[in-house]
Amino acid sequence: MTKEILMLKITIIAGARPNFMKIAPIIKAIEKAKSEGENIDFRLVHTGQHYDNKMSGSFFDQLGIPEPHVNLESGGGSQAEQTAKIMVNFEKELLANPADVVLVVGDVTSTMACSITAKKLNIEVVHVEAGIRSGDLSMPEEINRMVTDSITDHFFTTSEIANENLRKAGIEEDRIHYVGNTMIDTLLANQDRLINPEIKVDGESLKAGEYLVLTLHRPANVDEEEKLKDMMQAIIDGSGELTVIFPVHPRTARILKNLGIEHDNLHYVEPLSYLEFNYLVKHAKAVITDSGGITEETTVMGVPCMTLRDNTERPETITMGTNELVGTNPENLKPYLEKLMNDQWKQGSEIPLWDGKTAERIIKSLIHIHSNS
Incomplete structure (x- = not known):
């Protein structure tokens, strides 16, 4: 039985198109946990990294994501300029609205920038889709993944391959949480709505x-x-x-x-x-x-x-x-x-835990972590 804890405040970061389908089921899982009496709440921060409606706004509408509590409007400029803008604006946001956990997803600039900002304010960082690696340092996303994972507190992973990457980096087993793929949660939830x-x-x-x-x-x-x-x-x-x-x-x-x-x-x-x-x-x-x-x-x-x-x-x-x-x-x-x-393409198989229930596992895990800390 989960013991009574103070309100668990999670700040969720969305910055670019790939993030939106990953956060949608997480927000739904938090709302479900709240309806079941869990002492948990969230604040949704849109960094504004992507600001075109086709790249951003329509995703919020179609996926049932609530309006962000704030938009940092940090789009445009070079990667360095964008990173700096996100960090400056997110620091102000966190000082005004403290959180117990900053939850980042994927590997975009916002993921790295918000993780660094949170850790400098001694706020716990949770990375959803942690541990994936291409081995290609010419990709900005690879740098973002490596930097984020180097300062993450809890790692939520999509595959056993990602788990092994984290183990090789010296991450303790009790900080690695193999939960599945939240993007697949969104895909499966919307199959009848395409x-x-x-x-x-x-x-x-x-x-x-x-x-x-x-x-x-x-x-x-x-x-x-x-x-x-x-x-x-x-x-x-x-x-x-x-x-x-x-x-x-x-x-x-x-x-x-x-x-x-x-x-x-x-x-x-x-x-x-x-x-x-x-x-x-x-x-x-x-x-x-x-x-x-x-x-x-x-x-x-x-x-x-x-x-x-x-x-x-x-x-x-x-x-x-x-x-x-x-x-x-x-x-x-x-x-x-x-x-x-020639119709000779290989047949795929099911990937473990890509079953539409990943976000629920993440939120249950976070509640458990914080009820025992």
Whole structure:
């Protein structure tokens, strides 16, 4: 039986699009615990790292996330400038609204910046999605993960691989909590709410299994114009009669405009909301991407996925899921596309604890930790 404790105040950080689907189930789990009599409450802080409505606002609406208690409006500028703005503004927020725990998710700039700020104020840091590593220090996200995990108090992990990464770093076992994947909580909770984006090609609606979804945004793929041009050509050449739907990240749109890449089967669309994008993915023949999170969603939905990166921080999507690591060389794509076209893609399997109940495990664990501290 949980002994009576003072109010457990958790400040939850959301900064960029990948964060929002991870915090939604955590907020719901806190509200559920409160309704059951637990002495717990939260304050939601939006750092403003992403401020475009398609990249931010629509996620709050669609996922039932309450309006943030505050928006720090720290977007724009270089990574250093953004980090500094977030830290300065979040320090003021924490001094005005003290917390027992600052809960950060994922690996964006806000994750690292808010963790550092909290620890300097001697506030406990909890990292959800801790321990994942790509081994690629050229990725800003890898730096964010390493710095955050170096000062985290309790680590909530998505896989046994992440657990092992933390053990190798000398983290004590009682601070590692293997709970699963909150992003999958959100995906499973919204399977019946996905929205058909009603994309039409030559006046016809898309047919399930007859199109590919493409996303590209990482500098390694989009910053070098000739390399991007070669990659786009490899995708077009290998996709046969399939339509390629490309929701274009704002960063990539500017580069593509300069290149003038066009083809009858290639269709650029505006960035989609969460529910629309996952409808598109669920009914696609396959996804080609350089995103980490999308590889998790395709694995759970059983959709073939090709990752245009030389490394991944989510190896379980390859060893157990439907994902393959293609690399950044456009020539690597051909055999994977051939395998897809010949219906020879591997079958994925279920990943342990990716069951829609991760957030409940996190909140139960935090209540237990603080009732015994």
